[in-house]
Each structure stands twice: as structure tokens, then as C-alpha cells.
Amino acid sequence: DTAVSQTPKYLVTQMGNDKSIKCEQNLGHDTMYWYKQDSKKFLKIMFSYNNKELIINETVPNRFSPKSPDKAHLNLHINSLELGDSAVYFCASSRLAGGLYNEQFFGPGTRLTVL
């Protein structure tokens, strides 16, 4: 009964390939996020969806495309993978209440290695 789950945990692929990372939350939250943690360990937000609508889109190459089929899922698809995409990707979710986005619950991360 993991709250926020991601698949796969590890992903090793060649440059130029297209890959997807899946995220699911069973907390009943209405907002989901994708973060990237690079080799220097800095965590940066990439995208956020609220009720299946995109609300945050940071400066991320358009090779990255999030897709939210429903409130419980936010998948990340990456086209034409590059070496610099190697990182750990974290999914998170939260609930909007009273106009404030509450604490975010993070998944275990997906370590992507591009060779």
C-alpha cells in the first residue's frame, strides 16, 4: 500500500531512445509533480498537474512530456534521450486545501542512466 509509487526504479538506455516513467498515488490527492535531481543533488521541479491540468511547466526541453490520464497518475515521457538527462526523477503528490498546496509526498525515485 505504497502511497506514491514509480516504475521503473532503474532505467538504463541509449542516447536517442524514447522512454517513459510511470507514477501512481493512492492518497486521493489532486495535484502531482515531477522533480529532477541531478548529479549535484539539486532537486528541481519540472511539472505539476492539478486535476489533470498542467499548472507548472518550468524551463524543461519539450522532449519531456508529462501525461496525466487521471488524478491518480502522472507519467513522464522523454523523447530522444540525451546524456544530460541522466538523473533521478521523483514523482510527488499533494492536496489543495484552503487555497494552499499542502505537504508533498514523494515517490522512491527512478534513476535514469543514458549511455
Added chain:
Amino acid sequence: DAKTTQPPSMDCAEGRAANLPCNHSTISGNEYVYWYRQIHSQGPQYIIHGLKNNETNEMASLIITEDRKSSTLILPHATLRDTAVYYCIVRDDYKLSFGAGTTVTVRA
């Protein structure tokens, strides 16, 4: 573009209180102070947050100065499992902007 300043690292003895400082001198009136931690190879974990009053939960206490320009996270009885990177974040919307954090090492 983090709005907080934290020491890069600190050590703490097991069983003792760990006091983690954070400066946020440019904080505005509607911005909350959040604390998260990241244990090695795991996703960040929420600890506590506050606006201007001191807060306590089962994990920690948060002490915010009256002028709100700094705060201290207190882990009352540190254990080895508290070894992690601790992030102090100032937040007024849906984004969490993580800085470099403080690497806390709890030693037996």
C-alpha cells in the same frame, strides 16, 4: 534561486537534540517555512512547516524567530536513522524550491 541559507553540514551525537538553523531574511508575510529531509537514495520526506508560530509534531519542532528572518528545526532525540540532508524551504505557492540543504550525520 533558493530563498534560504543553511550550513552545508553538521554532526550530531545519537540521543542528543539536533538544532538545524536556517536563514530566510527576505521572507515575506505570506510565505511559509517548510522542512523536508532526504535520506540517502530515497525521496524527500515532509517534516514540518510553520508561518510564524512555533510548531511541534511527532518528528520535530520548528522555532521561528519573531521577525521571521530565521528558524531552527529541532530533532529532540537524534537517532542514526535521522542521518539525511535537511532542506529548509520558503514557500508561498505550489512550488517547492530546494536548495543545497544541510547534511546531518548522526554519530553513535
